[in-house]
Amino acid sequence: MAGIVLRDVHKSFGEVEVIRGVDLEIEDREFVVFVGPSGCGKSTMLRLIGGLEEATEGQIIIGDQDVTGLPPAERSLSMVFQSYALYPHKTVRENMGFPLKMAGEPKEQVAAAVQEAANVLQLGPLLDRLPKELSGGQRQRVAIGRSIVRAPLAFLFDEPLSNLDAALRVQMRVEIARLHRRLRSTMVYVTHDQVEAMTLAHRIVVFSEGQIEQIGPPLELYENPANLFVATFIGSPMMNILSGKGFGEGQFRLEDGSELKTDRTLTGAAETAVQMGIRPEHIELDSEGPVHGKIAVVERLGADSFLHVDLEAGTTILVRQNGNSFLEEETKVRMRFLPEYVHLFNPEGKALTKNA
Ligand SMILES: Nc1ncnc2c1ncn2[C@@H]1O[C@H](COP(=O)(O)OP(=O)(O)O)[C@@H](O)[C@H]1O
Ligand SMILES: [Mg+2]
CATH class of the missing domain: 2.40.50.140 (Nucleic acid-binding proteins)
Structure with missing residues (x-):
């Protein structure tokens, strides 16, 4: 587990600067939620932390290591996206164990880690099914399960629930809150859902056009918005x-x-x-x-x-x-x-x- 520090991070795609100087200190075990209008750079910021994009300028530190130039595999982070790409011909058990197997972990250890993740997410009865035999919510739970077996330093979530229907989204939101309580790991979570942001976050980071407008606990942003942008963005x-x-x-x-x-x-x-x-x-x-x-x-x-x-x-x-x-x-x-x-x-x- 580790904190994450962003120092004056910039990212341009060609001529267009989409991240325009972001400074942020995420504490170890903190649950931080990124919100902001579509296209403001939330996913890009998350991908920069995960190493899927390379910063044009600035520094990214995870724990006590400067990871700015490191590839994703060397950052010990887990990412969960909106689209949960499971291997269709592998069972739930094999899907979940795959990252560890690839990392060369012994069989018994893979089996134990999968079992523990399955317990956390109540996937036990589904371990021998194929993805096509699961509902959307169950598949997303497997994707999350696959991300926790590796015991990463931190979790990055990019709108993981936005493909689910409303009732399931509520249920999964509560499961993510439980997961955080249980694993006590650092989590960075992107969403456009007000309720997810307000209920899950220790602190919310409001982005607009590649910059941070305000950082604070949900109710502080709700009660004391620093500007008109945050005032109208937070609250529904x-x-x-x-x-x-x-x-x-x-x-x-x-x-x-x-x-x-x-x-x-x-x-x-x-x-x-x-x-x-x-x-x-x-x-x-x-x-x-x-x-x-x-x-x-x-x-x-x-x-x-x-x-x-x-x-x-x-x-x-x-x-x-x-x-x-x-x-x-x-x-x-x-x-x-x-x-x-x-x-x-x-x-x-x-x-x-x-x-x-
Ligand atoms: N690979 C890319 N090449 C060019 N432009 C990109 C790329 N990825 C993202 N962008 C642009 O960067 C901006 C921020 O995108 P994104 O981070 O996906 O926003 P958000 O997740 O907040 O909706 C958008 O204008 C988007 O079109
Ligand atoms: Mg996005």
């Missing part, structure tokens, strides 16, 4: 963003003229243009509230209802209510934004910090 449904003007001690005026209090000081000149952010669960319906709107759509999801409310300024915001909300479409409502949860962003998109 998304944070509501409204434009307006700040005019002094925590006062904010929306485009429709309604005035709100916040607990962030607006620095600089009066009447500063800013963006305001508020999550759907931090808006209260209040007959005396300063913000006026009309319910356009009610989405009842069971535990929650989401109200899509049209504001007078023309924007629509999302308000979270209990699942049994009695509110109907076309109803006029007034709202209050809880001041301690109002986020403000300067014209460059950087979050303004809370007052002490």
Whole structure:
């Protein structure tokens, strides 16, 4: 087991620089999740760590070894991808044992390692089947099993669950959490699934265009996003963003003229243009509230209802209510934004910090 350090890593494909200076220290045994929009460089970053791509610049250190120039086989990492390439004519047992067999391990040791991995992943009853006799989830579990038999220094996962259906994805997500608890190895996990990122990660790394926007524990990113990008990327449904003007001690005026209090000081000149952010669960319906709107759509999801409310300024915001909300479409409502949860962003998109 080992930590992973990235120092000013760059990667270009021809003229195009897709990783633009990444610095990151992943601790031994840590579970780190990479998120970011499609094409931002998550897979490339993972492949650079695994040695499947060569860095154009910078340093990659695993444990206490600089592996920047080493081929994948000398990095002692295991990678699991979205497509689980199992050998179709080998049984589960043979598929799982194959990496060890290739490494020249004695038969008894291969058998023991396969048995242990099978126990961890509850694959025991399937060991003599062929891949075609398995479901998608079982095949992915075999692929993970094959990656754990080698007891690698760290695991790299690239969207390993995105080919599975929703129910199975939930089940496998829990299995990966258990696996991490049991093996206590360093794991780097790429996903575009909010829930996977929020539930699995010790720390989430948010990427955008080949750079890191913010690193932190899931709830810290959720509660204190450093900028507009992270604020709108983390959280589903998304944070509501409204434009307006700040005019002094925590006062904010929306485009429709309604005035709100916040607990962030607006620095600089009066009447500063800013963006305001508020999550759907931090808006209260209040007959005396300063913000006026009309319910356009009610989405009842069971535990929650989401109200899509049209504001007078023309924007629509999302308000979270209990699942049994009695509110109907076309109803006029007034709202209050809880001041301690109002986020403000300067014209460059950087979050303004809370007052002490
Ligand atoms: N082998 C390659 N050659 C050229 N461009 C590549 C190659 N691999 C990835 N890219 C480009 O690098 C960018 C990042 O890709 P990728 O790391 O796969 O993004 P993500 O995994 O975040 O969706 C994309 O614009 C992609 O087209
Ligand atoms: Mg990818």
